[in-house]
Amino acid sequence: MSVAGAHDVVQPASFAFDAANLARAKTIIARYPEGRQASAVLPLLDIAQRQHHNWLPRAAMDYVAGLLDMAPIRVYEVATFYTMFNLAPVGRWFFQICTTTPCWLRGSDEVVAACTRKLGIGIGETTQDGKFTLREVECLGACVNAPVIQVNDDFFEDLDGPATERLIDACAAGQPPAKGSVAGRQTSAPAGGPQVLKAPPARYAWTLETPKPAEPPKPAGA
Numbered sequence: 474m475s476v477a478g479a480h481d482v483v484q485p486a487s488f489a490f491d492a493a494n495l496a497r498a499k500t501i502i503a504r505y506p507e508g509r510q511a512s513a514v515l516p517l518l519d520i521a522q523r524q525h526h527n528w529l530p531r532a533a534m535d536y537v538a539g540l541l542d543m544a545p546i547r548v549y550e551v552a553t554f555y556t557m558f559n560l561a562p563v564g565r566w567f568f569q570i571c572t573t574t575p576c577w578l579r580g581s582d583e584v585v586a587a588c589t590r591k592l593g594i595g596i597g598e599t600t601q602d603g604k605f606t607l608r609e610v611e612c613l614g615a616c617v618n619a620p621v622i623q624v625n626d627d628f629f630e631d632l633d634g635p636a637t638e639r640l641i642d643a644c645a646a647g648q649p650p651a652k653g654s655v656a657g658r659q660t661s662a663p664a665g666g667p668q669v670l671k672a673p674p675a676r677y678a679w680t681l682e683t684p685k686p687a688e689p690p691k692p693a694g695a
């Protein structure tokens with residue numbers, strides 16, 4: 474296991490966007506008025522992180538600073554403020570476990586325990602083979618389906634200990650399950666299924682059941 478902080482990471486000597494990402498970056502920069510290119514710093518850092526195995530080396534931040542004509546320290550300030558930027562390597566499967574109050578009330582302790590027991594690492598650590606990293610995070614904004622883990626870009630919800638272990642097994646096999654509720658909940662509907670709005674309101678019923686009424690004729694010259 475390892476616990477890497479930004480200060481003890483082996484940094485690459487250089488970084489540059491590949492051709493596809495450079496084209497994407499130029500398209501994003503062009504959306505902003507002249508003199509406001511610094512506003513593109515967040516999406517460009519995101520592109521850089523995705524290109525560099527889900528973490529941002531200093532060379533990537535310097536590269537983005539150069540593209541946007543910003544002082545490097547301004548880019549470091551952004552990258553160190555937002556927790557979605559990783560300043561040290563993370564595993565192939567990056568587990569961000571929410572332990573804020575709604576998830577805690579719904580069993581996030583059990584989810585954390587399942588992760589640490591199954592992977593043999595603690596929060597903030599990466600497995601020896603580099604496959605899994607565990608991080609504890611604040612509310613992920615999916616409390617209605619608590620408890621929740623974000624794995625890379627996807628949310629897995631309504632977890633408990635056994636479901637968390639199955640999720641880890643699936644990721645280890647390279648076949649993560651469908652994202653969303655592992656209990657089969659329809660988006661954020663009640664666990665037993667929708668209780669209201671099971672059919673469209675009568676005045677809109679034609680949208681599903683009958684052809685749309687013909688539009689009235691337009692006045693001449695309109």
Ligand code: FES
Nearest residue numbers: 571576613615616
């Ligand atoms: S408290 Fe866990 S998603 Fe909001």
